Amino acid sequence: MNRIPSVNLSDFISGDPSRKQDFVNAIGSAYEEIGFVSLKNHFLDDNLVEALYKEVKNFFELPLSVKEKYEIPGIGGQRGYVSFGKESAKGKKEGDLKEFWHFGQYVENDDKLKLEYHDNIIVDELPEFNTTGKQAYKMLEKTAKYVLRALALHLELEEFYFDEFIFNGNSILRPIHYPPIKEEPKEAVRAAAHGDINLITLLMGAQGKGLQVQNHNGDWIDAIADPDELMINVGDMLSRHTNNRLKSTVHRVVNPPKELWGKSRYSIPFFMHPISTMKLDVLPNCIDAKNPKQFEDITAGEFLKERLIELGLIKK
Numbered sequence: 001m002n003r004i005p006s007v008n009l010s011d012f013i014s015g016d017p018s019r020k021q022d023f024v025n026a027i028g029s030a031y032e033e034i035g036f037v038s039l040k041n042h043f044l045d046d047n048l049v050e051a052l053y054k055e056v057k058n059f060f061e062l063p064l065s066v067k068e069k070y071e072i073p074g075i076g077g078q079r080g081y082v083s084f085g086k087e088s089a090k091g092k093k094e095g096d097l098k099e100f101w102h103f104g105q106y107v108e109n110d111d112k113l114k115l116e117y118h119d120n121i122i123v124d125e126l127p128e129f130n131t132t133g134k135q136a137y138k139m140l141e142k143t144a145k146y147v148l149r150a151l152a153l154h155l156e157l158e159e160f161y162f163d164e165f166i167f168n169g170n171s172i173l174r175p176i177h178y179p180p181i182k183e184e185p186k187e188a189v190r191a192a193a194h195g196d197i198n199l200i201t202l203l204m205g206a207q208g209k210g211l212q213v214q215n216h217n218g219d220w221i222d223a224i225a226d227p228d229e230l231m232i233n234v235g236d237m238l239s240r241h242t243n244n245r246l247k248s249t250v251h252r253v254v255n256p257p258k259e260l261w262g263k264s265r266y267s268i269p270f271f272m273h274p275i276s277t278m279k280l281d282v283l284p285n286c287i288d289a290k291n292p293k294q295f296e297d298i299t300a301g302e303f304l305k306e307r308l309i310e311l312g313l314i315k316k
């Protein structure tokens, strides 16, 4: 496969059973093959997208001394600011050429999870950064819920199978700034090759070149979305749960050609995580004689912890 297939969420929610089934088939087969689709008719309207980019740019343009007030030690970067070069892909020494921010869950009616998650960090200088981030978080979470319903049907599970695991889940919205490149980077790239940790990722900002996905032949193909589309991919948690029937495909963000070094890149992934107690044990209907069980039983919370250690964000 040399291009990322495009699907339209309005087919799934149209109320027309055959359009709904077509959506399920299209996203299901794309995820069994390349692990990525671009999605039209998500729940973020143009005004919200524009407002979010404006606030995100305002934030990253603040002086480093201000941004550093929001970098909280000891929480593995799970909320607030993570400064340039801190995160490296699993197995890489060099830090990625990026700084980022994390908005986390806005817990409703559940004191236990309120205690488990760190509170969101409030940026005093930019009141609308906080409110716009929350609105985008909610709309991306809603979009992700429908995508997971379609995947549940594809996997012959009950349509609402994932709903209880994602309600008040540990999802993260991560605006990323890749600053202009000032000198020849030795080994480092904007984001080194990696698979995402979570169930699915919904990415805003894949409109220009930069993001690349590795296909079955080992070739890197450009993943470029239309202006009104989100790029959505399978993460390692979902790949584990489905015994690798749905593919968590390795992807990266390459450095631009030299004439474009002066330009920043902004992208905003939403990493859909379940609650930490969700069991990621391989689903029984994804195991057969040809596909024996490939992964040990593990909960989402245990898996996340392992991976944050590997990324250099928390210590053992």
Ligand SMILES: O=C(O)CCC(=O)C(=O)O
Binding pocket: 176, 191, 196, 203, 205, 206, 211, 251, 252, 253, 267, 268, 269
């Ligand atoms: O910046 C991008 O386009 C993708 C970033 C990414 O893959 C990630 O943060 O996991």
Ligand SMILES: [Fe+2]
Binding pocket: 194, 195, 196, 201, 251
């Ligand atoms: Fe990623």
